[in-house]
Amino acid sequence: MSLSELRFIALNRWLHQIFDSPVFPKLISGDASYRRYFRVQHENISFIVMDSPPELINVTPFINMANAYSEKGIKVPQVIEKNIEDGFLLLSDLGDVELLSVLNEDNVTAYYSQALSLLTKVSLVTQSGGERLPLYDDAFIQLELDIFSNWLIKHHLGIKLDEKTRNMLQIVFSCLIESANTQPKIGMHRDYHSRNLMLQNDELKVIDFQDAVLGPVTYDAVSLLRDCYIRWPDNIVDTLMKRHYEQLKYSALIEGNVTLSTYTRWFDLMGLQRHIKAAGIFARLKYRDNKPAYMADIPLTLEYIRDISARYPEFHSFNMWVSDCVIPAVEARS
Known part of the structure; x- marks a missing residue:
C-alpha cells in the first residue's frame, strides 16, 4: 500500500473522530508542494481538509500565518480542527472559484x-x-x-x-x-x-x-x-x-x-x-x-x-x- 493510501486511511479515521460519523473526502487538488486538499460535506456544510505529510511540510506555519492574516482583516481559510502530529487540518471552505x-x-x-x-x-x-x-x-x-x-x-x-x-x-x-x-x-x-x-x-x-x-x-x-x-x-x-x-x-x-x-x-x-x-x-x-x-x-x-x-x-x-x-x-x- 502506498504512502498516500495509508495517509488517506488515517485522514478518514481522524475525520470520523471529529464528525462522529463517516464522511467521504473527495480530492480536489494538490498544489506545487507535497500537500493535498480534499472537500468533505457534513450536515450540508462544506469543509476543506489539508493533508500535509509532517516529515515534508509542517502545518504549524500555515496555522500561524492564517491567524496573523486574519488578525489584520485578510480573509483566509479558518482553521477549525488541527492534527499537527499527522499533518491534517480541517478548514473552512472558500469555494472553488479561482x-x-x-x-x-x-x-x-x-x-x-x-x-x-x-x-x-x-x-x-x-x-x-x-x-x-x-x-x-x-x-x-x-x-x-x-x-x-x-x-x-x-x-x-x-x-x-x-x-x-x-x-x-x-x-x-x-x-x-x-x-x-x-x-x-x-x-x-x-x-x-x-x-x-x-x-x-x-x-x-x-x-x-x-x-x-x-x-x-x-x-x-x-x-x-x-x-x-x-x-x-x-x-x-x-x-x-x-x-x-x-x-x-x-x-x-x-x-x-x-x-x-x-x-x-x-x-x-x-x-x-x-x-x-x-x-x-x-x-x-x-x-x-x-x-x-x-x-x-x-x-x-x-x-x-x-x-x-x-x-x-x-x-x-x-x-x-x-x-x-x-x-x-x-x-x-x-
Missing part, C-alpha cells in the same frame, strides 16, 4: 485593484507565531535564482554553461539581488497571484500564504500583475503598476521622494527575478516532484524574461542568450 477563472480584459482592472488594496494589509503582517518572518535576503534570492540554472538550463535543457555565460548570469543575478536590497522591506505573501486568490460572494480571499517573508515592496504586486499563468496587455499592467506606486506612497511604505521611474525599475527587476525563479521551479516540479503539468507555463515566464530584460541595456547579453539559446531550446523540447 480569480483566474473569471478574469477578462473588461474586469481585470477592477479585480486587480481590489487585490492590490489587500496588499496594504498583507504588508503589515511581519510576524507569525510570535516570531519575525524570515528575511528575503541575498542568500535566499540567490538560492532561488540558482534553481533556474540547475533545473531548467542544466537538467531539462542539458545546456552546459561555459565560463563566459556563467559570469554573465552571475552579473545579472547580482544586479537583481542589489535591486531587491534597495527596496524597503514589508510583509510579503511571496506567491500572490490569480490562482491564490479565491472569489467568494464577490469578495477576494487569500490562500497559500504559509511561505510569507519580509521582502521587497514590489514583489507581491509584480507577482499579481505579471502573473506566471496569464499575461495582460502592457497598458493595463502599467496603469495598475502606477496605482500600486501611489498606494505605497499614500501608505508611507515608500519614501515620498521615490520617483515612478525608480519604482518601475524595482518592479521590472523584481519581476525578472521572480520569472527566472519560476521557470526553474516549473522544471524542478517535473523532474523532482513528478508534476509535469507546470512545464506548460515555462514559455510564458520566458516571454516575460525576454521582453522585460530588453528594456534595460545592462541586460543586453542576457536578453540575447535567453532569446537565441534558451527559448529555442525549450521550444525544441516541447
